[in-house]
Amino acid sequence: MLNDFWKGVGGKLSDRWLTALFSPAWLFWLAGLAAWLRGEGWPTVQRLGWLGAAKEWTAGLTGLPVLVQAAAVVGLLLLLTFSGLLLRFFSRPLVRGLEGYWVFTRPRRRLRERLGRRADADIARLRPLAARPADSLDAEALAERGRLALRVRSAPFDPRRRMPTRFGNVLRASEERIRAHYGLDPVVCWPRLWMVLPDATRNEVVASRRSVHLTTQVWVCGVLSSVWSVWTLWALPLSVLVAATAYRGFLLSAARVHTELLESCFDLYRTQLYQSLRWPLPEHPLAEHRAGRRLTTYLSSGSRRPEPLFADPPGPLPPFGPGAPSGGA
Structure with a gap:
């Protein structure tokens, strides 16, 4: 039992380690390495060529003591992992900043x-x-x-x-459409709706949200790569190109996919939210908009009114399959 537990913990930790190690932080450090080669390492490359320079640098590293070599490798892995963890930690405030909450x-x-x-x-x-x-x-x-x-x-x-920002407008427009269609405030209702979503739908939403965060990390790595202009001025226009491509080419598209999924969740599963809260189901679109606004108010600030009356939860669905009763006489 304990062996299985520790194996599971080790697997989860290794997955997180690899996720943090192979993160968009690689883009930042590879850009730094390329900038160093273009700046400080370029005279050696011009003197010996790429192959000769690589042999000289490798000989310099292999000439160090074994403990120093091991410490260098471990330090490099820790640097890459810590950078990835730092990016993941700040991805949410970065998304908020790109939305325009300044x-x-x-x-x-x-x-x-x-x-x-x-x-x-x-x-x-x-x-x-x-x-x-x-x-x-x-x-x-x-x-x-x-x-x-x-x-x-x-x-x-x-x-x-x-x-x-355009990114913030994409997300805000989706929220406004949900309010206009159903009277539900997605900021208030989404945590409750999330609890009644099927697992497959949750996975799709999580994947789309992860895509937004990953593209945001690529954008910030592109912006931060401008610091390598101390070694070569080419780093500045390339960092601007990477950041602009990540924002306009990928982040906006990922945001549109994510908002379409969020709206689809309200389209398909809002009735389950009503039923889970024992709120009466509306009978037509106009009544639904009013009911959605009242439900939002009830969830955000509560209510002491005697109406609406709570509805009984629906009964279990009829069985399906070969053994299910037919509808004929």
């Missing part, structure tokens, strides 16, 4: 106004294209309508609810 109010207001003007311009350009039938548009107009629809969907319609 303490600097003036830059937030300026960026929000700038993105707001761009969103309003996209809405104005989309309206005449959306009003026309699809068969009356050519291929370029259809592609333009699709691009504009995606960009309009990626920002809240209400200017007061917009964020100062």
Whole structure:
């Protein structure tokens, strides 16, 4: 029994160790190594060539005592692992920062106004294209309508609810759509809804969230790689290129996938949230919006009113399979 327990613990620790070791921190340290080779190590490479320089550096390392070599290897592994753990620890506040939750109010207001003007311009350009039938548009107009629809969907319609970053607007727009459709506040209801989701759905949501955090780690490693410009100035434009590619090419796409999954969870499983809380199920969309707002209020601040009456939980589902009773007489 204890052997199985320690084996399980060791397996989990090894998985976490490997996850931290092979993290996006490798990008940062590889960039530092490349910058050092381009700066400090470049004269040796020019004098001996790549193969000769590698032999000289290897001979210098093998000439050290065995304990020093072992300490160097262990120190390198600890450095990479600690860097990965540090990235994972700060990934959540980094995501919040990329959403636009800063303490600097003036830059937030300026960026929000700038993105707001761009969103309003996209809405104005989309309206005449959306009003026309699809068969009356050519291929370029259809592609333009699709691009504009995606960009309009990626920002809240209400200017007061917009964020100062495109990434934050993608997440905020998803929250606003859930509120508008069902009256449920996802910030309040999501922890409760999470408890009734099937395991397969949870795994999909966790994977999408992990993709967002992983891309955020790549972005911050790209930004931090600019410090290697002390050895070569090429590090600065390359770090900007990596950070911009991670943000615009991958982070926004990962955020859209994640928000689509969150909205799908509310689309498919919100009735289970009602039933688990013994809240009466609404009968039509207008009633659902009102019920969702009342349920959100009940979850956030409670209620002492005698209504609505709690509904009885639904009975067990009928059995399925070859032995299940048929519906015929």
